[in-house]
Structure formats: structure tokens, C-alpha cells
Amino acid sequence: AQKVTQAQTEISVVEKEDVTLDCVYETRDTTYYLFWYKQPPSGELVFLIRRNSFDEQNEISGRYSWNFQKSTSSFNFTITASQVVDSAVYFCALSGLGANSKLTFGKGITLSVRP
Amino acid sequence: EPEVTQTPSHQVTQMGQEVILRCVPISNHLYFYWYRQILGQKVEFLVSFYNNEISEKSEIFDDQFSVERPDGSNFTLKIRSTKLEDSAMYFCASIRDSVSYEQYFGPGTRLTVT
Numbered sequence: 001a002q003k004v005t006q007a008q009t010e011i012s013v014v015e016k017e018d019v020t021l022d023c024v025y026e027t028r029d030t031t032y033y034l035f036w037y038k039q040p041p042s043g044e045l046v047f048l049i050r051r052n053s054f055d056e057q058n059e060i061s062g063r064y065s066w067n068f069q070k071s072t073s074s075f076n077f078t079i080t081a082s083q084v085v086d087s088a089v090y091f092c093a094l095s096g097l098g099a100n101s102k103l104t105f106g107k108g109i110t111l112s113v114r115p
Numbered sequence: 116e117p118e119v120t121q122t123p124s125h126q127v128t129q130m131g132q133e134v135i136l137r138c139v140p141i142s143n144h145l146y147f148y149w150y151r152q153i154l155g156q157k158v159e160f161l162v163s164f165y166n167n168e169i170s171e172k173s174e175i176f177d178d179q180f181s182v183e184r185p186d187g188s189n190f191t192l193k194i195r196s197t198k199l200e201d202s203a204m205y206f207c208a209s210i211r212d213s214v215s216y217e218q219y220f221g222p223g224t225r226l227t228v229t
Contacts, residue, residue, distance in 0.1 A: 037220075043204060045158070045220040091158060095218075101210065102148065102171060103218060105158040 002027045004094050006106035013082050014114050021077045021109050023092030029053075034068065034075045035093040035103065045091070051075065082113045117141045119221035121207050127227045131196050136224045138190045138207030147190045148208040148218065149182065151175065158206065164190065197228045 003026040013019045025034065036048040049059065051068050059066045063080045079086055089110050093103040120139045128134050140147050149161040162182055163170040169182065181193045190209075194201055204225050208218040 035218075043225070044222045045206060047217060047219070050217050093158075101146065102160040102163050103150070103158070103208075104160065107157045 002029075002032075002094050002096070002104040004092050004104055004106035006092055006109050008109045009107070010110045010112070012112045012114065015084060016081050017113075018078060018080050019082050019111065019113075021079075021090050021092075021111070023075045023077065023106060025073050025075065025092070025094045027094060027096070029096045031097055033095045033097075035095070036066070036075075036077050037091045037093060037105075039089040039091065039108070041088070048077075048090075079111075082111075084113050084115055087111060087113045119207055119209055119219050121205075121221035121224050123224060124222065125225045125227070127229065128197055130199060130228055134194050134197055134226065136192045136194075136205050136207075136226070138192070138221055139188055140190055140207065140209035141211070141219055142188070144209035144211050144219070146170075146210045146212070147182075147184070149192045150206045150208065150220075152204045152206065152223075153200075154203070161192070161205075194226075197226075199228050202226055202228045 005024045008022055032053045034051045038046040038048055049066055056068050056070055065078045067076045089108045091108045092106045095101050095103050122137045126134055147164040150158050151161050152158045160173050162172040162176045164182055179195045183191050204223045206223045207221040210218050
């Protein structure tokens with residue numbers, strides 16, 4: 001069975017602060033994919049990143065960066081110099097391959113960025 | 116950029132009524148999914164569909180639920196007799212093939228059962 005744990009439920013920061021959102025996962029699959037999605041107040045799910053299990057290179061995209069550590073089964077997400085528009089619920093998710101490709105989501109982290 | 120669309124955006128129905136939620140996946144995608152998100156909770160997998168049949172379903176997806184791809188473009192979720200606890204946001208998603216694992220989500224249909 002697959003499981004995603006996002007232990008933080010709500011985080012509040014002041015604009016321009018850096019913030020890290022934690023994600024820990026469990027899976028018996030040897031090959032799998034990890035994702036982050038953003039859900040703004042409007043409700044849609046916005047894809048941020050996909051990482052496959054055999055690529056542990058960290059990734060940076062603008063103010064966003066992701067740290068994948070297979071040894072600790074973690075896939076953490078950092079927003080640098082946060083902005084009010086980053087306020088949203090952030091979900092980490094896990095999928096297997098082929099017939100196992102459904103997404104298993106964590107409970108989400110509500111990030112509030114105050115001006 | 117192609118996108119997944121869902122209609123209606125909001126559906127209000129009375130308990131016991133049947134509802135059909137509609138999705139149009141991206142045209143060359145082959146794998147289709149429905150997920151549910153009860154307000155304030157996590158997104159939960161309901162069912163996956165490939166090659167005109169259900170590949171996997173969760174324990175939430177009981178006999179009250181069914182899915183169909185009636186015409187090669189629409190992908191529908193039917194709830195036969197709605198309950199109050201079916202009130203949620205329902206998301207449709209699709210992926211192109213078994214190699215590309217980015218699931219493209221539709222904007223969701225908010226179902227309110229009164």
C-alpha cells in the first residue's frame with residue numbers, strides 16, 4: 001500500500017520568508033513517481049513537479065526547489081522569498097507505474113503568506 | 116495548451132437523485148481517472164479507466180458509482196442515488212500513456228447534495 005504523510009497542516013509566514021513543506025512517503029514499489037500540486041482558493045489542482053524514483057537530483061524552478069532524498073523517503077518543497085500569491089494548499093502525491101498509476105495524496109499543507 | 120474540461124462546475128441535487136458528472140479528457144490521452152475531495156480534506160482516488168474498462172477502483176467506488184466513456188471523448192461519472200456524504204469536489208484527470216505520468220486535472224465539479 002502507498003502512503004503519503006504531510007505532517008505540517010498549516011504554515012503561516014510573512015512575505016519574503018523562505019518556507020519548506022515536508023513530505024514523507026511509503027511504498028513497496030521500486031519505481032514510482034512523486035508529485036507536488038498546488039490548490040489555490042479557486043479550487044483547481046495545479047501541477048508543480050513530477051520526480052521519478054531513480055532521479056534523485058534536486059530541482060529548482062524559479063523560487064521553487066525540491067529536495068528528493070530516497071534514503072529518508074522524503075520529497076520536500078521549498079519556496080524561496082514567498083509571496084502572497086503562494087498562499088494555497090499544497091499536496092504531495094505518489095504514484096506507481098502502469099496499472100498502479102493512481103495518485104495517492106497527502107492531506108495537504110495550508111500555506112498562508114502574509115504581506 | 117490542451118486541457119481537461121469538466122461540466123458542470125457546480126451541481127446541486129437532492130438526496131436520492133442520480134447525477135452525472137461529465138469530463139472531456141485531453142484528446143490523445145488514454146488513461147482516465149476520477150478523484151474526490153470532501154471539503155477541507157485530501158484528494159482521494161475513486162477509479163481509473165483504460166481501454167474502455169475499469170483498471171482499478173477504491174473502496175469508496177461502490178455500486179452507487181459507475182463510469183463510462185460513451186462516445187470516445189466524454190468520460191462520465193454517475194452516482195445513482197446520491198447521499199449527503201457524496202457532497203464533494205470531483206476531479207477528472209487523464210494521462211497520455213503509460214510513460215508520461217503527469218496527470219492533467221480538470222477544474223473540478225462541486226457536487227452539493229441537500
